[in-house]
Amino acid sequence: MSTESDDTGEYEHYEAVVVGCGPGGAAAAARLADHGVETLVLERGTEAGSKNVSGGLIYAEESAAYTIDDLFDGFREAAAERPVTDYHIHNIAGNKVKSYELTDLHEHDTDWCDAVLRRQMDSWLERRVHEKTSETGGGVLTDVRVNGLLRENGEIVGVTCDELDPIKADLIVGADGVNSELARDAGLMDWEEPDEWFQGVKAVVDMEPDVVNDRFGIDDDEGVAHLFSGDLFEDVRGGGFLYTNEDSLSIGTVFHLDSLVEENAEPHELLDALLTHPLLAQWLRDDYDEREYSAKLVPDSKKVAHPEPYQDRLVLVGDAAGQMQAQGPIIKGMNHAVTAGALAADAFVVTRDDAESEAAGRRYAQMLEKSGTMDKLRPRRYELSRGVGEHDLVESAVDRVLESRVGSLAVGNPIANGLLKRAYNSPFLVSMLPDTSTGYVTLPTVIGEQHGRTIHWGSEIEPPTLEERIGDLTYDTDVGNPHIELRDESAEASGAAVHACPVSAEDFGGGCYRSETVKTNGTEETLVSLDTQPCIECGTCAIVADTEWEHPRGGKGVEYREG
Amino acid sequence: MRSIVLTKGVPDFSEGAVSFDEDGHLERGKTPTVMNPNDKFAVQAALQTRVRHGGHVSGMSMGPPGYADVLKEAMETVYTDDNYLLSDRELAASDTWATAITLCAGLETYQEEVGDIDIVFAGFKSADGETGQTGPQTAWAMDWPIVTHVLALDIDPDERVLRAKRLVEGDIDEIETVEVPLPCFVVTDPEFEPTYRKASHRLTHKQLRAETEERAADHEEHLTTWNHEDLNLDPDYIGLDGSPTIVSSVDPIPKAPSEREATMIDPGDEDEMSEMLEEMQPYATGAGD
Numbered sequence: 001m002s003t004e005s006d007d008t009g010e011y012e013h014y015e016a017v018v019v020g021c022g023p024g025g026a027a028a029a030a031r032l033a034d035h036g037v038e039t040l041v042l043e044r045g046t047e048a049g050s051k052n053v054s055g056g057l058i059y060a061e062e063s064a065a066y067t068i069d070d071l072f073d074g075f076r077e078a079a080a081e082r083p084v085t086d087y088h089i090h091n092i093a094g095n096k097v098k099s100y101e102l103t104d105l106h107e108h109d110t111d112w113c114d115a116v117l118r119r120q121m122d123s124w125l126e127r128r129v130h131e132k133t134s135e136t137g138g139g140v141l142t143d144v145r146v147n148g149l150l151r152e153n154g155e156i157v158g159v160t161c162d163e164l165d166p167i168k169a170d171l172i173v174g175a176d177g178v179n180s181e182l183a184r185d186a187g188l189m190d191w192e193e194p195d196e197w198f199q200g201v202k203a204v205v206d207m208e209p210d211v212v213n214d215r216f217g218i219d220d221d222e223g224v225a226h227l228f229s230g231d232l233f234e235d236v237r238g239g240g241f242l243y244t245n246e247d248s249l250s251i252g253t254v255f256h257l258d259s260l261v262e263e264n265a266e267p268h269e270l271l272d273a274l275l276t277h278p279l280l281a282q283w284l285r286d287d288y289d290e291r292e293y294s295a296k297l298v299p300d301s302k303k304v305a306h307p308e309p310y311q312d313r314l315v316l317v318g319d320a321a322g323q324m325q326a327q328g329p330i331i332k333g334m335n336h337a338v339t340a341g342a343l344a345a346d347a348f349v350v351t352r353d354d355a356e357s358e359a360a361g362r363r364y365a366q367m368l369e370k371s372g373t374m375d376k377l378r379p380r381r382y383e384l385s386r387g388v389g390e391h392d393l394v395e396s397a398v399d400r401v402l403e404s405r406v407g408s409l410a411v412g413n414p415i416a417n418g419l420l421k422r423a424y425n426s427p428f429l430v431s432m433l434p435d436t437s438t439g440y441v442t443l444p445t446v447i448g449e450q451h452g453r454t455i456h457w458g459s460e461i462e463p464p465t466l467e468e469r470i471g472d473l474t475y476d477t478d479v480g481n482p483h484i485e486l487r488d489e490s491a492e493a494s495g496a497a498v499h500a501c502p503v504s505a506e507d508f509g510g511g512c513y514r515s516e517t518v519k520t521n522g523t524e525e526t527l528v529s530l531d532t533q534p535c536i537e538c539g540t541c542a543i544v545a546d547t548e549w550e551h552p553r554g555g556k557g558v559e560y561r562e563g
Numbered sequence: 564m565r566s567i568v569l570t571k572g573v574p575d576f577s578e579g580a581v582s583f584d585e586d587g588h589l590e591r592g593k594t595p596t597v598m599n600p601n602d603k604f605a606v607q608a609a610l611q612t613r614v615r616h617g618g619h620v621s622g623m624s625m626g627p628p629g630y631a632d633v634l635k636e637a638m639e640t641v642y643t644d645d646n647y648l649l650s651d652r653e654l655a656a657s658d659t660w661a662t663a664i665t666l667c668a669g670l671e672t673y674q675e676e677v678g679d680i681d682i683v684f685a686g687f688k689s690a691d692g693e694t695g696q697t698g699p700q701t702a703w704a705m706d707w708p709i710v711t712h713v714l715a716l717d718i719d720p721d722e723r724v725l726r727a728k729r730l731v732e733g734d735i736d737e738i739e740t741v742e743v744p745l746p747c748f749v750v751t752d753p754e755f756e757p758t759y760r761k762a763s764h765r766l767t768h769k770q771l772r773a774e775t776e777e778r779a780a781d782h783e784e785h786l787t788t789w790n791h792e793d794l795n796l797d798p799d800y801i802g803l804d805g806s807p808t809i810v811s812s813v814d815p816i817p818k819a820p821s822e823r824e825a826t827m828i829d830p831g832d833e834d835e836m837s838e839m840l841e842e843m844q845p846y847a848t849g850a851g852d
């Protein structure tokens with residue numbers, strides 16, 4: 001570090017500043033330090049992972065330029081839960097379920113795949129990154145929130161923070177995840193269109209290791225993944241998942257945000273629909289103990305992965321650049337964040353002597369392209385099929401056929417059964433699935449109805465209420481300094497948040513968003529109000545409501561223990 | 564930069580386990596001891612100085628052997644490099660004057676045996692005695708300038724001056740900025756808040772914390788205990804026998820001028836000591852300037 005002047009004047013300078021210590025930031029920082037670059041990592045959580053949520057399965061793809069264990073020795077033993085050794089998808093229609101093994105799709109291009117809990121994983125990464133970066137004159141600082149880009153003569157030269165004086169750097173890595181304030185400040189991403197995002201909601205459920213083994217029929221070093229789709233989520237497009245951890249289960253849902261908004265769906269109720277489905281009763285029985293409720297937005301790379309995620313000295317990696325791939329039912333964000341982070345570091349090192357400020361960024365974009373990462377994120381065939389799939393007429397026509405007796409019979413015939421399994425397991429086909437309810441709801445429902453076996457038992461699970469879930473979370477509230485402000489409190493502008501916010505609900509007074517009927521001069525009006533205290537920083541209302549949205553100051557807000 | 568932070572233990576009132584002897588003197592040995600809450604601001608100031616300017620910080624305390632725990636607490640919270648305990652049965656039940664003299668002897672012994680001190684940090688007042696005079700009295704005895712009620716400070720190691728923002732209490736509180744040459748005493752105000760706005764400072768802070776975790780684990784290794792002989796103090800003038808104070812009321816803290824001629828007193832010399840104690844008497848009973 002070099003200081004250009006004393007306490008009063010100019011700013012500290014580091015060769016590289018990495019914002020965010022999730023998988024993307026950790027990979028970038030580790031690789032930079034391996035190259036001997038003086039690297040400062042700034043993380044807003046009180047410990048890395050305390051703000052983060054994933055499903056989460058971390059993949060090591062055979063074709064990837066970098067995987068997490070390339071960069072961090074001993075990752076799988078120390079930071080991960082169970083490896084996934086079995087993979088299934090369940091098509092649900094009422095209490096009829098048709099299950100397919102998805103192992104082929106899961107194993108396609110997969111070296112290994114482990115379930116992870118983010119607090120455990122990211123805090124482990126943070127410690128390794130601190131060790132590595134300390135050796136080259138930097139380190140990791142937690143409880144620090146970067147609030148913007150530092151510019152000189154219009155050019156990005158560093159970052160500004162709530163807790164620290166501005167910092168200059170030759171390379172700024174924006175690895176600040178979904179709702180990246182840096183990406184938005186640079187004008188590289190916007191927070192406008194709900195159809196560019198998914199919303200993920202998750203419950204971590206306590207379960208003793210031997211009970212996990214027993215109920216899923218696995219050994220200590222084995223794990224399973226189950227995916228769920230069909231009509232258990234009514235018409236909301238998306239699906240559910242269940243992954244086994246060492247001594248817990250991760251059970252959650254991922255829905256298209258535009259669909260949640262259109263259907264006025266309550267995310268926690270959708271999660272409960274999954275938790276209380278009789279199919280899950282075989283694993284959960286009646287002793288349900290929820291450790292944590294969490295939620296976060298997930299970008300859809302097909303639509304938002306930025307082909308040129310850089311500007312001046314800033315490069316974006318991971319969710320910040322929209323690099324989150326929904327490969328049909330399989331969700332791959334962490335692995336791509338890792339690859340991108342490491343590539344950004346390499347790009348900086350090979351262009352270090354180039355005086356031009358965008359040299360690293362340009363090289364990084366080329367590397368994303370050349371390594372094949374970009375084509376995974378934004379498959380060309382999706383671009384081609386997108387226009388067709390999203391056409392309302394085509395969609396409803398297909399739906400009508402599927403729902404008709406003829407269509408159902410076609411999907412329902414025994415030959416189709418084999419074909420469907422093959423289709424689900426085809427990485428080529430799943431990457432083409434249009435984002436319509438056909439793929440998510442209609443087809444799985446028909447499959448469930450036609451091929452499914454009926455489940456004859458019920459569920460005795462009673463998930464906690466929203467109030468109990470909020471009550472169980474840990475918060476360090478920044479009293480008097482709300483991080484979100486409502487710009488427009490009309491129902492038209494911001495009413496969607498009352499439903500879509502995962503800690504709010506119509507008729508629930510203890511959440512973030514509430515709607516109230518106000519009478520003025522004889523006319524009635526519905527207005528929306530906001531209390532950020534129970535906010536879990538998922539990012540949803542940044543998109544679906546008219547807000548001034550920021551992350552809380554360093555260390556403030558919700559603190560996840562599981563993630 | 565070499566700093567000393569003076570800290571003391573106070574009975575842990577919270578536990579309700581305070582114990583007095585027949586004469587109404589506190590039985591320190593039987594009462595759980597914790598760091599004087601007001602010393603926490605002093606130790607934070609010492610840490611901030613260490614983080615910003617590097618160097619060495621030692622903790623110093625006068626009291627029974629149990630005060631080692633208080634020094635350990637100082638090590639854990641502000642990462643003192645080493646600690647010095649001035650402890651001796653002869654030093655028991657000292658009032659603030661005798662304490663000041665003992666601490667003064669401790670500081671001088673430290674200068675002789677360890678190294679030259681730049682700043683001594685002391686707390687505002689202690690939670691038990693509530694006199695708030697130990698710091699100023701020790702500074703007076705050392706004949707070093709003292710800045711009290713410090714809210715923020717800034718040190719220029721090259722110029723060897725310390726600039727401090729201090730609270731001037733009155734009908735309306737004012738904040739004034741003063742400048743004193745090193746070495747000096749700093750008494751922090753409870754409003755003192757360390758600030759670390761530079762990334763490098765936070766990294767240093769984190770580094771110190773990591774180093775301290777190891778050190779605090781075998782804290783005893785870094786603790787030096789000095790008795791009255793090590794300090795070259797005459798028991799007649801310290802401890803209960805040497806405590807002239809009869810507490811009537813507690814009033815403003817005497818402010819030592821920044822520039823003053825030093826008078827060295829040999830603590831072994833009976834005449835000199837009595838003379839000095841006589842001189843100090845007015846301050847001790849609360850009639851100070």
Ligand SMILES: Cc1cc2nc3c(=O)[nH]c(=O)nc-3n(C[C@H](O)[C@H](O)[C@H](O)COP(=O)(O)OP(=O)(O)OC[C@H]3O[C@@H](n4cnc5c(N)ncnc54)[C@H](O)[C@@H]3O)c2cc1C
Pocket residue numbers: 019020021022023024025042043044045048049051052053054055056057058059144145146147175176177178181199200201202252253254295296297298317318319320323324331332333334335337551
């Ligand atoms: C329910 C759910 C299920 C998912 N399932 C999977 C899955 O199974 N597999 C998979 O690979 N991916 C999954 N994902 C996606 C995956 O979590 C993300 O793609 C991945 O975390 C992206 O990594 P990242 O490093 O880019 O960002 P993040 O992991 O979000 O890390 C960003 C970091 O930056 C910090 N930060 C943010 N803003 C600031 C700031 N202003 N200043 C300082 N620090 C800041 C944050 O605290 C955080 O530590 C899922 C996501 C959700 C929500």
Ligand code: SF4
Pocket residue numbers: 484497500501502503504512513532534535536537538539540541542
């Ligand atoms: S207030 Fe907004 S960011 Fe917070 S939990 Fe609700 S939707 Fe998410």
